[in-house]
Amino acid sequence: MMFRIEEYTVANTLIEQSIAYMQFVAHPSFQLTDPSTRLEYSYMENRTFHILILKYLHLLTNRACHRTALELAKMLLNLDPTDPLAILFIIDTLALRAREHQWLIDAVDHWSKERNAGFLFNIQFSYAMAHYHVAVKHGGDTSKADDLLQNAMLRFPTILMKLYECANVTPSAKLQAHTLFNNATERMTRNLNDLIFLYAKFTWSKWREPAVFEWLKQNAEALADRYDADPALQERAKVLVNEGLNLFRSWPDEVIRHLCVIKPMSSLLVDGAVPEVTNLVASDPSPPNQGVNRYGYTFGPQGDSRTAAQSTLRELFSSLLPNYAVYAPPDLE
Template sequence: MSTRHMRKVLGSTALPPPDENSDDDFVPLYTKKHSLKGAYAALELDSTPESEPVEAQHQDDEQPECSNDERKKKRNNRKNKKTKPSNLLELDEIDKSIREVNALLGEPTHHTETVQNKPDPEAILFSVQQKHLDSNNEMTRLFGPEDDEDDIRRQRQRNTKIQKNIVIPKAYAFNKLGLSMSIRGKKGDITYFAFDHSKEYRIMHQRYLDSLRVRSNADNMVLQLQDLINFMHIEGPLEYGDMLFQLEEYSVGNDILEQCIAYMQYVAHPCFSLTGRRTRLEYKYLENRPFHIALLKYAHLLTNRACHRTALEIAKALLNLDPSDPLAVIFIIDAFALRSREHKWLYDAVEYWNVKRDGQFMFNLQYSQAMCCLHLSKAKNKESTIEEANKRLRKTLLKFPYVLIQLLECCNQGVPAEIRKNHFFNEFASVSTPQPLKDLMHLYVKFTWARWKEPAVLDWLISNAKELITDLEKNVINQAATKIDVQNHSRLFQKWPEEIIRHLCVIKPLSNLIVEGAVPNVPVYTLNTNPCPPANTVNRYNYALQRQSDMDFVPALLRTIQPNYNEDEDNN
């Protein structure tokens, strides 16, 4: 209310006297001295109300207007009746509120126990760092910056839009065409995404699937590949890239693969994040599988170019996108970690998998963890001991003896006579190990032999094997019980799991490049971007699918690309 209105009502510029219940008369509870009869004793009313002359009240009623001097005297009299302690003026509003609550409800009891929030080991192990997803950063760290790197970086920043989680460090001009991404649902703090196909995309994809099932239409499919690339039909270029890898046209195949990954990131939902551990892109949806397969293939190509840390980060991202691990990333992630010298991370990760995923039955994890113990024992901070490394290695050699001879032969190391003549590591190891497990062990050796060939590691391996043989011959270790344990472990690997089959199908076209052709023969499927479809497949668009294709289709298609292709020469 303005002073003008006040003058009309009161006839003067003076303000009316304050109410009897004004803040000037308020006294906090914690300044009162009263006996604490209970938790709410402070709620008792004061038995000595303020006494004011009745005459003064009548005078106020009869004389509503009074001078300013009289009002000032009345205010001073009220302040003098109940003065606040001087030390309360030094308290801020928060301290006053706390004291008031404590006076009302009682002083809180102080607990000496402190609650310690334990860090989530899964969040520590599998968090993905954005800077390690860019292979250019690792190339710069390994080989130094380029001459015009600053100009290239500035030009890249001008030509590309700001996007999150760019795995491909190249600039492409895309239009959103037929592929997009949406949120399928939320469960707690986890968000589930899925790629979506437009009506035009669905028509083109069904025509593409029909052409794959008919061998006579192989020529038509190859002729349509340019249209598929222009329309960014992901499955078509990825299939074409695999054919180029089989023909050892690795540069062109890698360019197609990178373009497909960049496009799928371009059409991704704004909330989709490769570095976010609460983001899911489930493999059970048909539309999501090309992204998983393309990332796994790209990780193998990166580690082949010495970008091991980038490959490791991509592998962790795949595990976060679908924790069920449909592509058996756990079979290769230890090789990426060894190559990138992430020994501490791998040691902790294997400890986690031993509890969560029965990692003690996976030979690759146990051998790799033993090597990590050796490197950690030689580190400055001594995070492990040589005794622990020896113990873990010998325990793993007793469980999976077939790996020893394969490692020594792959490292071009002459097998010592003690090991060559030993029955446990030769005849028994070969007979007790089923062929599917032998193939995987041979593949593991091809992936990791460079780290085992290091002089210190190789000497450590041979010395422990010799001491183990001595203990077996002296019956320090019960040979009969050990052989039974090996046979029990071998029964778990009578055939490949579906996840391993998918992984092998993905890297089969790259076999000659990454492991010198060590990938075993795998079933051939109609669509390489959908190998070994899982039982929980979600086919939202009702595509007509076929589980396995004719073995003669691939050679026929290769002949359309390269007329002088000879299947007999390839088999020989």
């Protein structure tokens, strides 16, 4: 609620105090820095901690504390390796902002084997940029980065125009008129387009760096020339685009949770670019089907003297926030 009414300082204070309290009441043997520590999201009492850390890392990177935000993202992946909040959707952005390019390359190489992360559009583009920075840093050629970027654009051509749009730069007439990029948005599902636009909003400042932007432009024009001269490449582009459509026809539950958690922060983080996720409650969005309620938590109005006061509060919140909803999770017995 504080985020929605733009009381960002209050919201940040509440999050920090909540995290501190949860650490205070944790078991003495619970060590966040221990690689063997697990805090599974399927257990209802654990979810609030995951959600708070996700909100907090977004706040940190928004304040340019990129390395700390990246470490928190790593911690969440370690606490529950099933990635219930789609950390893989944001961790590449955090790595680019923290300029941890070699770490991102090593991590993606590992995730491509363990998590099929190579299919994710954000990973493909960020991986290419990481290779570019490492090549430039060591004085080598950027041919591998070029190939990676062109393959990523061939599979997800709409990202190029979204990056230009977010960077407030007009593409060259050649790119604007080109078949591959011109109608790319129309060939994508709305769900995929929304996520691509969100990725562009998160990362455009890294792509807008002069040297990186020139590299992006050169590769886009080189790909356009290759596309025009090679019918086989045109057919391959159609196959890759269709594969992307099948992969992202609907949002996975993990992505839905992530979007729902950060939706109230949308104006602060990305100028409102987080897509709307309806009929979900941010305190526990899209609960796991195999969730565990060990302590028999119950939610919603109570049949006692507090009911009238709770009703009044609900009416107040509803008047302030049309999207406010009382949390009433399904029976998890």
